[in-house]
Amino acid sequence: MSRRNFIGKSAVVSAAALLSSVPIISNAAKKTQAKPVVSGKTKVAIVGTGSRGTGMWGKTVLKGYSDKVEYIGMCDKNPGRLEAAKKHIGLTCKTYTDFDTMMKENKPDILIVTTMDATHDEFIIKGLDAGCNILTEKPMTTDEVKCQAILDAQKRSGKEVIVTFNYRYSPHRSKIWELINAGEIGDVTSVDFHWYLDTSHGADYFRRWHRKREFGGSLWVHKASHHFDLLGWWLNSEPEEVFAYGSLEFYGKNGKQRGTNCRSCSHKDSCNFYWDVNKNEYYKMLYTDNEQHDGYLRDGCVFKEDIDIFDKMCASIKYANGVQVAYSLTAYSPYEGYRIAFNGTKGRIDAWIQESNPTHDGEFDEIMVTRNFGKRNYIRIPQSEGHGGGDKLMQDKIWRNVKEDPFKQSANIRDGAFAILTGVAARKSCDSGKPVKIADLTDLMPKAKK
Ligand SMILES: NC(=O)c1ccc[n+]([C@@H]2O[C@H](COP(=O)([O-])OP(=O)(O)OC[C@H]3O[C@@H](n4cnc5c(N)ncnc54)[C@H](O)[C@@H]3O)[C@@H](O)[C@H]2O)c1
Known part of the structure; x- marks a missing residue:
């Protein structure tokens, strides 16, 4: 810790306090206003x-x-x-x-x-x-x-x-938005973005309806649309073209043994993925107690042969403002989290989140800002519950009609569309082996400045 240069006053009491205390922020963030969504009851x-x-x-x-x-x-x-x-x-x-x-x-x-x-x-x-x-x-x-x-x-x-898009609201991610938009690393030219789902949360997608493209659009859409939305928001641009690869190499037909669901399985004792859904009272009350109505098994086998989504994916994405992104998603990692780096004309921002098996005491997340020919500086963002505190901030914004939107976090229909279209383009590219232009998918034309 002592070798690191902290921006501001290291671990400050609250995320809000830290966001306003860090000195390297421009006023650009303060100019935007969100449309009110609700008024009165x-x-x-x-x-x-x-x-x-x-x-x-x-x-x-x-x-x-x-x-x-x-x-x-x-x-x-x-x-x-x-x-x-x-x-x-x-x-x-x-x-x-x-x-x-x-x-x-x-x-x-x-x-x-x-x-x-x-x-x-x-x-x-x-x-x-x-x-x-x-x-x-x-x-x-x-x-x-x-x-x-x-x-x-x-x-x-x-x-x-x-x-x-609750992911936008985590204070760690708003700080990244603020740093980029304040020009801390000059113009962003490329991004390395790698997301890891672990063998618990990641595996859960292969148990449920998400395992079929027809229901969740594959993890390219169901999961990665969160990440594509973050990219569009951070980069202030819409995606233009996607080229991608994807495979199913771990779950589904790759398993050596399988059943219909965990509770009825004969491999309970030998399967690492055995999970007793009824130990979770909330899930029991919502799902297993109501199976008789629709036959939905919340604890489906992750090795079912009907699984038709990918568990390993990578994509090259070109944004309308010229930024190139190298993205990957792995669904069977030993820990959950991501690594991201923004390369700019004046420096680089690195950030990482490790949600399971954390390497530190779990009180803060870091962002590393390195200017070309300069030193590394670390910013610490205190952690809080619910997607880093983002869920509550988003709900306050929606229901309390908070008009200020300093980090442009409100996501509208256009944002929702470009997030899924990036995933749809990636899925199509995996199937065809060819790059897919976003403009060929709907009547929306990607813009360089949102
Ligand atoms: N933003 C996030 O972090 C986040 C987290 C979890 C889930 N989600 C999203 O929330 C949604 C729900 O997820 P979930 O985990 O609660 O799924 P779920 O399967 O547990 O719940 C979906 C519910 O919809 C009902 N349903 C399905 N089709 C229906 C229909 N045609 N008519 C009426 N009811 C129907 C099902 O019976 C079920 O009760 C998904 O779109 C998911 O992507 C977002």
Whole structure:
């Protein structure tokens, strides 16, 4: 520690305090204003009451924002999960297994969409056509045809679509945005970005509906769209062209033994991936207690032969402003996290997050800024719960109508579209062996300055 040069006053008390105390920031960040999303007490309906809908967009909202938000309807196709979710959140509103009936009987200001990825388009479009603003979980959708249909629906309705890219809101990532936008390393010319999912969280994608392209669009879309959104936001540019490789070399057909799901498996004692879902009370209440309604197995085998997504992926992405990105995603790493480096005309920013098996005491995350011909400087960002504290900041912004948006963190329909289109282009490139131009996918033309 003593050999390092810390920018500011090393580990400061709070993320907010640190963000404002670091001296190398320009005023550019302060100029932007976000559009207000809600005002007064907002009438909200939600479709999709799985763990995300019930937790982040149910219990957390009711606990922290019930002075601003009133739930008027909840919908899920699984009636058991729907009732369990209602009880868990503590809501009294009406529940529906039929979305159209919910929308006919209620006039929500905001529709929250937290269903399986490939179904988002149906609810976003119907919600827009019913005159609602939409708050959708990422990915906005899973292919370019659905993306175009959402863009068209938004245009004809004049309503707003917010994509809940919570990753943008972590203070560690806002600091990176601030450093880049303050010109600390000159013009960014290229980025090395490598993301690691571990054998617990990463494996979980291969247990569930995410394992099939038709439901989650592959990890290129379901997971990497988070990362592509971060890139567009950090670089202040939209992607132009993608070339990618992908393979499935670890999960799926590669396993030496397999079953249908962990609970019924005869290889429980020898499989490293054996997992007792019922040890998690929340999952038991939402999923295993309600299997009889839809047959959804939350603890599916990671070696099922029907898995058709990649577990090893890499892409070269060219942005409209000329920045080149080398990106990779590995889904069977011993630890979870990422490494990123921005190469600029005046220096380089390195950042890394290690979420499992941490190498330090877990109190802060670092960013290293090195100027050409200069020294290395380290910035420490205190850690906090919920995607580094980002989840709460995003919810405050949405429900408390926080107008200031100093780091341009609000993600709109265009951001949501370019994030998934990067993934769709990568997926298509893996299949065709050819580079894919983003402009060929929908009527959106990538811009160099967003
Ligand atoms: N931003 C993040 O960090 C983050 C984290 C987790 C999940 N998510 C997103 O949230 C969404 C939900 O994820 P989850 O983990 O809760 O999944 P889940 O499968 O547990 O829940 C989805 C729910 O939608 C319901 N559903 C599916 N199709 C439906 C339909 N046609 N009509 C009505 N209900 C339907 C299912 O029955 C289920 O209850 C996904 O889009 C996912 O990408 C985002």
